[in-house]
Amino acid sequence: MDNVDRILAQWAAERPDLQLLPMALIGRNKRLAQALGHGMEIVFKAHGLNSASFDVLATLRRSGAPYALTPSELIDWTMVTSGTMTNRLDRLEAQGLIERVKSATDARSVTVQLTDAGFQLIEGCVSEHVANQHRLTAGLNANEQAELSRLLGKLLAGVEQAQSLD
Amino acid sequence: MDNVDRILAQWAAERPDLQLLPMALIGRNKRLAQALGHGMEIVFKAHGLNSASFDVLATLRRSGAPYALTPSELIDWTMVTSGTMTNRLDRLEAQGLIERVKSATDARSVTVQLTDAGFQLIEGCVSEHVANQHRLTAGLNANEQAELSRLLGKLLAGVEQAQSLD
DNA sequence: TCCATTTATCTTGACGTCAAGATATTTGTA
DNA sequence: TACAAATATCTTGACGTCAAGATAAATGGA
Numbered sequence: 001m002d003n004v005d006r007i008l009a010q011w012a013a014e015r016p017d018l019q020l021l022p023m024a025l026i027g028r029n030k031r032l033a034q035a036l037g038h039g040m041e042i043v044f045k046a047h048g049l050n051s052a053s054f055d056v057l058a059t060l061r062r063s064g065a066p067y068a069l070t071p072s073e074l075i076d077w078t079m080v081t082s083g084t085m086t087n088r089l090d091r092l093e094a095q096g097l098i099e100r101v102k103s104a105t106d107a108r109s110v111t112v113q114l115t116d117a118g119f120q121l122i123e124g125c126v127s128e129h130v131a132n133q134h135r136l137t138a139g140l141n142a143n144e145q146a147e148l149s150r151l152l153g154k155l156l157a158g159v160e161q162a163q164s165l166d
Numbered sequence: 167m168d169n170v171d172r173i174l175a176q177w178a179a180e181r182p183d184l185q186l187l188p189m190a191l192i193g194r195n196k197r198l199a200q201a202l203g204h205g206m207e208i209v210f211k212a213h214g215l216n217s218a219s220f221d222v223l224a225t226l227r228r229s230g231a232p233y234a235l236t237p238s239e240l241i242d243w244t245m246v247t248s249g250t251m252t253n254r255l256d257r258l259e260a261q262g263l264i265e266r267v268k269s270a271t272d273a274r275s276v277t278v279q280l281t282d283a284g285f286q287l288i289e290g291c292v293s294e295h296v297a298n299q300h301r302l303t304a305g306l307n308a309n310e311q312a313e314l315s316r317l318l319g320k321l322l323a324g325v326e327q328a329q330s331l332d
Numbered sequence: 333t334c335c336a337t338t339t340a341t342c343t344t345g346a347c348g349t350c351a352a353g354a355t356a357t358t359t360g361t362a
Numbered sequence: 363t364a365c366a367a368a369t370a371t372c373t374t375g376a377c378g379t380c381a382a383g384a385t386a387a388a389t390g391g392a
Binding site for chain 2: 014020024026032033036037038040062079130136138139145147149152153157162163
Binding site for chain 1: 339340341342344
C-alpha cells in the first residue's frame with residue numbers, strides 16, 4: 001500500500017464509476033520521475049550543478065569533439081524554449097563552463113562550446129551520475145529493467161502518437 | 167529509434183565504458199512523465215485549471231464529504247512545501263473554488279473547503295480527466311498496463327528505500 | 333536587386349516552486 | 363502557572379520555466 005494506492009482507494013470509494021488502471025500507472029510514473037529526479041540532483045549539486053545545467057553540459061559532451069553546438073541544436077535536444085536556453089547559457093557562461101563564440105559565417109548565430117573547465121567538470125560528473133543511476137535502479141534486476149524500459153518506450157510512442165492527433 | 171535511443175547512441179560512441187540500461191529506463195520514465203503531463207494539462211485548461219489547482223481540488227474531492235482538509239493535510243497529500251500550498255490556495259480562493267474557514271478550536275488552523283462552484287467544477291473535470299488518462303494510455307492493453315504499473319511500483323519502492331539511506 | 337519571409341537568438345513578464353524564516357498559537361513539562 | 367518547544371500557516375527572495383514578442387540577419391522569389 002503505497003501513496004498511489006491510498007489515492008486510488010479514495011477515488012474507488014468516492015467515484016466507483018471511474019476506470020483507475022491508467023491513473024495507477026500514470027501516478028506511479030510521475031512519482032517515480034520525481035523520486036529519481038531528486039536522487040539524481042544530489043550528484044549534480046555535489047559538482048555545483050543542477051539538472052538544468054547538467055542537461056546542457058551533458059548534451060555538449062556527448063555530441064563529441066569539439067563539444068560545441070548552437071543554441072538551436074541544444075533547444076532541440078533538451079526540448080526547452082529559447083528563453084529557457086538563453087537563461088541556462090547565461091548562467092553557465094557566468095560559471096565559466098561554456099563560451100559563446102560568434103559564428104564567422106552567420107551573424108545571427110552562435111556556437112556554444114565547453115570550456116576546458118566545463119569539459120573536466122562534466123566528464124567526472126557523468127561518471128558519478130551513471131553510477132548513481134545504477135544505484136537508484138538497483139531495486140530491479142537487469143531483466144526487469146529491460147522489460148520496464150520496453151513498456152515505457154511503447155507507451156511513450158503511443159502517447160506521442162495521441163499527442164500528434166490533437 | 168526514439169529520442170532516448172539517440173541520446174544513448176551518442177553516449178555509447180563517446181563513453182563506451184558507461185552502463186546505460188538505467189539511463190534508458192530513467193530517460194524514458196522522465197519523457198513519459200512530461201508527455202503525459204502535457205496531455206493531461208489540456209483537460210485542466212479546458213476547465214480553467216492547471217495541474218497545480220487540479221491537484222488541490224481533486225485531493226479535496228476524493229477526501230469525501232464535507233470536502234474539507236487543512237493546509238497541512240493538503241501538503242501531506244500533494245507533497246509540496248507550505249509556501250507552494252499557500253500560493254495555490256490564494257489563487258483558488260480568488261477564483262471562488264475554495265474557502266478558507268478559521269478553525270473554532272485552534273486559532274492557528276484553517277480548513278480549506280470546496281465551494282459549490284469548486285465541487286461542480288472538479289466533479290466534471292475528474293470525469294474528463296480519467297477518460298483522457300484512458301485515451302493517453304491506450305497504446306498498452308490492460309495486461310501491459312498492469313505489468314508496467316507493477317514494475318513502476320517495485321522500482322519506486324526501491325528508490326524511496328535508497329533515498330531514505332542517504 | 334528588392335523586400336517579404338524565415339531563421340537565430342534574446343528579452344519581457346508571469347507563474348509555480350522551493351528554502352528559509354517570520355508570526356501566532358498551542359502543548360507539555362517543570 | 364510559566365515558559366520552552368512544537369505546530370500551523372504565511373512571507374520573502376530566488377530560481378527555472380514558458381509564451382509572446384523583439385531584434386537582427388539571411389534567404390529566396392518577383
